[in-house]
Amino acid sequence: MQCLPYTSVSHQPLSRNRRVSPVRQANVLSDMFPATATDAGVIGFILSHIPASAGPILWVQDRLSRKETGCPYLPGLGARRQILNVDLSRPADVLWAMEDGLRCKGMSAVIGEVWGDPPTLNFTATKRLAMRAEQGRVPCWLIRRAASPDLSAARNRWRVASLPSSPHPDDPHAPGNPRWRVDLFRSRLSRPGEWVATYDPAADRVDFSAFLRDGALAEDGRKGKCRAAG
Amino acid sequence: MERWQKTAERANAAPPDDVPIVLATEGPHGPVIYAANRAARMAGINIGARVVDMRALCPDLHVEYADVAGDTAAINKLVLWARRWCPWTVADGPDGLVLDTTGSDHLFGGEAAMLVEMETRLSLLGLTAQLAVAPTWGAAWGLARYGKTRSICTLDQLDAQLAPMPATALRLDSETLLLLRRLGLKTIGALADIPRLSLTRRFVRAKLSGNPVLRLDQATGTLAEPVSSLDAPPRFQAQSCLAEPVQDPTPHLPDLCDKLCNALAQAGFGCRRLHLVVYRTDGEISRVDVATSTPSRDAPHLARLFDDKLERINPGFGFDLITLTASAVEKIDKVQPRLDGSADENLHLSRLIDRLTARFGARSVTRPVLKESHIPERAEVRLSALTKAQTEPVQTANPRPIRLLEPPEEVQVLYAVPEGPPAQFVWRRQAHRVTRYGGPERIAPEWWRDRPSTRLRDYFRIEDQNGRRFWMYREGLHDDGRGGDPRWFVHGLFS
Numbered sequence: 001m002q003c004l005p006y007t008s009v010s011h012q013p014l015s016r017n018r019r020v021s022p023v024r025q026a027n028v029l030s031d032m033f034p035a036t037a038t039d040a041g042v043i044g045f046i047l048s049h050i051p052a053s054a055g056p057i058l059w060v061q062d063r064l065s066r067k068e069t070g071c072p073y074l075p076g077l078g079a080r081r082q083i084l085n086v087d088l089s090r091p092a093d094v095l096w097a098m099e100d101g102l103r104c105k106g107m108s109a110v111i112g113e114v115w116g117d118p119p120t121l122n123f124t125a126t127k128r129l130a131m132r133a134e135q136g137r138v139p140c141w142l143i144r145r146a147a148s149p150d151l152s153a154a155r156n157r158w159r160v161a162s163l164p165s166s167p168h169p170d171d172p173h174a175p176g177n178p179r180w181r182v183d184l185f186r187s188r189l190s191r192p193g194e195w196v197a198t199y200d201p202a203a204d205r206v207d208f209s210a211f212l213r214d215g216a217l218a219e220d221g222r223k224g225k226c227r228a229a230g
Numbered sequence: 231m232e233r234w235q236k237t238a239e240r241a242n243a244a245p246p247d248d249v250p251i252v253l254a255t256e257g258p259h260g261p262v263i264y265a266a267n268r269a270a271r272m273a274g275i276n277i278g279a280r281v282v283d284m285r286a287l288c289p290d291l292h293v294e295y296a297d298v299a300g301d302t303a304a305i306n307k308l309v310l311w312a313r314r315w316c317p318w319t320v321a322d323g324p325d326g327l328v329l330d331t332t333g334s335d336h337l338f339g340g341e342a343a344m345l346v347e348m349e350t351r352l353s354l355l356g357l358t359a360q361l362a363v364a365p366t367w368g369a370a371w372g373l374a375r376y377g378k379t380r381s382i383c384t385l386d387q388l389d390a391q392l393a394p395m396p397a398t399a400l401r402l403d404s405e406t407l408l409l410l411r412r413l414g415l416k417t418i419g420a421l422a423d424i425p426r427l428s429l430t431r432r433f434v435r436a437k438l439s440g441n442p443v444l445r446l447d448q449a450t451g452t453l454a455e456p457v458s459s460l461d462a463p464p465r466f467q468a469q470s471c472l473a474e475p476v477q478d479p480t481p482h483l484p485d486l487c488d489k490l491c492n493a494l495a496q497a498g499f500g501c502r503r504l505h506l507v508v509y510r511t512d513g514e515i516s517r518v519d520v521a522t523s524t525p526s527r528d529a530p531h532l533a534r535l536f537d538d539k540l541e542r543i544n545p546g547f548g549f550d551l552i553t554l555t556a557s558a559v560e561k562i563d564k565v566q567p568r569l570d571g572s573a574d575e576n577l578h579l580s581r582l583i584d585r586l587t588a589r590f591g592a593r594s595v596t597r598p599v600l601k602e603s604h605i606p607e608r609a610e611v612r613l614s615a616l617t618k619a620q621t622e623p624v625q626t627a628n629p630r631p632i633r634l635l636e637p638p639e640e641v642q643v644l645y646a647v648p649e650g651p652p653a654q655f656v657w658r659r660q661a662h663r664v665t666r667y668g669g670p671e672r673i674a675p676e677w678w679r680d681r682p683s684t685r686l687r688d689y690f691r692i693e694d695q696n697g698r699r700f701w702m703y704r705e706g707l708h709d710d711g712r713g714g715d716p717r718w719f720v721h722g723l724f725s
Binding site: 036038039040041043044045047055056058069070071072073074076077079082083084085086087088093096097100101103104105106107161162163164165168171173174175178179199 | 576578579581582583585586589590594595596597598599600606609610612615629630631632633634635636658665666667668669691692693696697698699722723724725
């Protein structure tokens with residue numbers, strides 16, 4: 001499959017602080033792989049894509065995700081958000097509940113958390129979710145903790161890791177706005193890439209900038225980096 | 231007695247009025263008199279006496295056996311029938327009805343006219359009745375049985391009317407009545423004149439039926455005795471009687487739902503709860519309940535809620551009657567679908583909640599709601615998604631984590647100064663070096679809820695060398711006198 005036409009940082013010479021996401025983030029299924037299983041940066045990255053004033057969010061967790069990484073905490077998510085929590089024990093139930101939630105037109109997003117690589121979460125299951133999300137036009141985020149990125153029909157697949165935060169404006173010792181290293185390693189909709197995303201909670205805005213270890217090296221590496229999934 | 235007479239008349243076997251007839255039930259020492267007709271009462275027959283004794287008194291006594299269960303059923307039917315006069319009716323003993331006619335007498339032209347109307351209606355049914363109106367249940371009971379015909383008693387003349395009545399008008403059991411008679415307390419007035427303290431001391435351990443103090447309080451209205459009415463039969467119910475016992479109700483469910491929803495739609499109602507009951511051939515019943523978050527009368531949706539639940543029915547050797555009952559009905563308006571044929575988004579959401587709740591249980595599907603509390607785990611409560619909670623958002627000024635660990639996890643900490651932030655900590659067997667920190671934010675225990683030994687918490691926002699952000703707290707202070715050295719916990723994760 002060909003890469004879709006897109007505009008991204010990689011064509012522009014080092015334009016830092018982009019205001020729009022370089023990735024087309026339509027109502028599709030996205031796989032999220034946190035760098036470490038308990039990293040909460042992935043939650044922040046997902047929520048930065050969902051406007052706070054949007055409709056309710058269906059949040060489905062399996063038992064291990066809940067035990068290991070805690071529950072979503074409303075005062076931290078934003079008091080105005082409407083959340084519908086579903087606490088389940090089996091991954092198969094999580095997939096069922098997510099699919100049922102994607103049928104619902106009023107949802108602003110469906111977020112599911114599955115721990116590990118359960119056998120029920122195979123290519124067929126992800127394909128069902130992906131098609132249901134596109135049919136219902138509800139974005140669906142599947143957070144896969146402690147999992148290996150094996151075969152999946154997700155339209156976007158991300159790896160998210162926390163980075164040291166940006167400096168706090170008032171206190172040099174305190175952590176400031178969160179920053180994440182986001183790696184779109186497989187995508188059908190746009191060109192894969194790696195960025196540093198900085199989230200500004202006051203303005204509810206994410207700034208993307210190219211993730212560069214070394215300027216020259218990154219330029220070279222980016223040339224042959226179009227790895228779109230088929 | 232009158233029911234028996236009517237049945238006998240219908241069978242053309244009614245004896246003439248001047249024959250003394252009694253109805254008898256089995257007592258511990260042979261049959262005892264349960265009811266007697268007028269001729270028998272004139273001949274001196276006492277109710278409750280033994281039949282053999284009364285035979286000696288009145289040799290030509292005609293004895294029939296009483297149908298006590300039939301009388302109870304008839305009274306229960308009469309209770310519902312009496313709702314023509316007021317909405318609260320209840321059976322009182324084997325031979326009485328109590329109607330709470332507060333506010334409904336004016337519909338019949340006053341209390342006296344209402345009593346005449348009641349007596350007329352009851353006599354058309356072939357029943358004689360002794361009626362009385364009184365402010366309390368106890369007083370009405372006594373007045374109806376021992377007072378004047380159709381006596382009406384208002385609140386200010388309650389004491390005056392009760393005083394001359396015999397003590398039997400207090401609904402007491404026979405042993406207490408015997409005791410009162412031996413004490414010489416023949417009327418209610420005499421009983422009321424006794425100093426209350428000594429009367430209470432005498433009957434302190436007696437039950438309600440043997441306690442004249444409580445009964446007197448009930449009659450005078452000092453002790454409330456509300457009329458708790460019988461439940462009305464369910465208003466919306468669909469049932470299917472099967473020709474043969476079956477094991478699986480699934481094929482009959484859509485029809486039942488259709489029938490029920492048609493009835494609901496005609497009345498303009500929607501149901502919040504549904505009960506599917508199967509009546510097994512071995513006399514047992516087995517039931518399944520589902521609930522919805524908003525009133526609904528959409529048959530396919532309601533049928534779908536039972537999807538996985540029907541397996542829980544224990545069919546035994548099969549069942550031949552299935553009923554589907556809607557309870558907690560609420561009025562709903564007809565909603566017009568939009569021009570493009572799509573329905574409302576809220577409807578989709580409430581149906582999703584119904585489906586999830588029906589499948590996973592009400593405890594799994596929750597909606598977090600903020601509460602005004604500084605203690606982080608109390609700042610959020612989870613309500614069942616079926617309930618509707620209207621809360622205004624509570625804003626917190628301080629940053630809060632995006633995930634909360636429940637319960638907080640204890641960590642091993644190295645620190646530079648005891649009151650300061652940690653320099654390094656070990657969480658889940660991994661060492662994290664602290665590069666930046668914010669805080670502390672001190673959260674004191676809620677003294678009105680917590681135990682006195684609860685320690686305060688100093689919360690730090692911590693960032694480790696890999697950029698992961700934690701919310702940690704130190705429980706207590708050094709030398710605060712509430713335990714040993716303070717412990718450290720990881721309580722949440724920042725994004």
